Amino acid sequence: MDIVGDIAIIKEPIHGGLDKGDLERLARALLRETSYIRSVWATASPVRGEYKLRTYTHLAGEERSWTIYKEHGCRFKVDIAKVFITPRLNYEHARVASQVKPGEVVVNMFAGAGLFSIIIACKSRPHKVYSIDINEHAYKLMIENVRLNNVEDIVEPIHGDAAKVIEERLHGVADRVLMPLPDLALKYLPHALKALKPRGGVVHIYLHIHAPRGVDPLEKAWNTVKNSIPPGSRLLHARRVRPVGPRMLQVVLDVEVAGSG
Numbered sequence: 452m453d454i455v456g457d458i459a460i461i462k463e464p465i466h467g468g469l470d471k472g473d474l475e476r477l478a479r480a481l482l483r484e485t486s487y488i489r490s491v492w493a494t495a496s497p498v499r500g501e502y503k504l505r506t507y508t509h510l511a512g513e514e515r516s517w518t519i520y521k522e523h524g525c526r527f528k529v530d531i532a533k534v535f536i537t538p539r540l541n542y543e544h545a546r547v548a549s550q551v552k553p554g555e556v557v558v559n560m561f562a563g564a565g566l567f568s569i570i571i572a573c574k575s576r577p578h579k580v581y582s583i584d585i586n587e588h589a590y591k592l593m594i595e596n597v598r599l600n601n602v603e604d605i606v607e608p609i610h611g612d613a614a615k616v617i618e619e620r621l622h623g624v625a626d627r628v629l630m631p632l633p634d635l636a637l638k639y640l641p642h643a644l645k646a647l648k649p650r651g652g653v654v655h656i657y658l659h660i661h662a663p664r665g666v667d668p669l670e671k672a673w674n675t676v677k678n679s680i681p682p683g684s685r686l687l688h689a690r691r692v693r694p695v696g697p698r699m700l701q702v703v704l705d706v707e708v709a710g711s712g
C-alpha cells in the first residue's frame with residue numbers, strides 16, 4: 452500500500468485475490484484505524500502511457516484524488532489520477548538534492564509535479580532549475596508547487612517535450628541533468644548531453660534493467676549507456692532504486708560527462 456498525503460492506495464498484488472466487497476471492507480477498516488487517511492483507492496491498471504499514469508477505483512472515504520503530499524520539508528499538491536507520483540522515490544529525491552552545489556544550473560527533463568526540482572531548490576540553493584514536463588496537469592501542479600514552496604526565483608516550470616525544449620532554448624546551460632523516466636533514457640540521452648555546459652557536468656540516468664539470476668544490474672546498466680557518452684566520462688555512482696517487476700529493477704547511474712571545451 453502507498454500513502455500519498457491523506458490518500459491510501461491499495462496496490463497489486465495485495466488486492467489481486469480480493470473482490471470489491473473485501474477491498475471496500477479493508478478500506479473502511481483503514482479509515483477507522485488511522486486518523487490521517489481520508490480517502491482509499493485501489494489501483495485498476497499498471498502505470499502506463501506517456502504521462503505514466505494509473506487508473507484507480509474509489510473504495511471508501513472522500514472521493515477525492517488530489518491531496519497535499521509532504522517530503523523533505525516541502526509540500527506538493529498532487530492528483531494521483533492526473534500526475535505520476537510515488538513515495539518510493541523519497542530517498543532518491545534527497546540523494547540527488549544532496550549532490551547539487553549552490554549556484555548550479557539544473558535541467559530536470561521529466562519533472563512530474565516538480566518533486567526533484569523543488570526539493571533541490573529548497574535544500575541546495577542552485578541558481579536555476581529548468582523543470583520540464585509534457586503533461587499539462589503536471590505542469591499546472593508544478594506551478595502551484597513552486598509557489599507553495601516559495602522557490603519561484605529558482606524553479607522555472609516548462610510545459611513541453613524535453614527534447615524539443617532543450618533543442619529550442621536549453622543548449623549548453625546545465626551543470627546537471629536529471630532523466631527520471633526510464634522509458635526515454637536512451638532515446639533522450641543525446642539531448643541531455645546537449646543541455647550540459649561545454650565543460651561537461653553530471654547526468655542522472657534512470658533505467659529499467661532486466662536482471663535474471665547471475666546478472667549484475669548495475670554493470671548491465673553501465674554497459675548499456677557507456678558507448679553513448681563522450682570518451683573520458685566516468686561513472687560516479689550506480690544504485691538500485693526499486694524493484695519494478697519480476698527480475699526488473701529501476702537503477703540510476705550518476706555519470707560525470709566529460710566536456711568538449
Ligand SMILES: C[S@@+](CC[C@H](N)C(=O)[O-])C[C@H]1O[C@@H](n2cnc3c(N)ncnc32)[C@H](O)[C@@H]1O
Nearest residue numbers: 501502535561562563566584585586612613631
Ligand atoms: C516517472 S515520471 C517523473 C517523476 C518525477 N520526477 C517525480 O520524482 O515524481 C515521468 C514524467 O515524464 C513526463 N514525460 C513523458 N514524456 C515526456 C517528454 N517527452 N518530455 C517531458 N516530459 C515527459 C511524464 O508526463 C511524467 O510526468
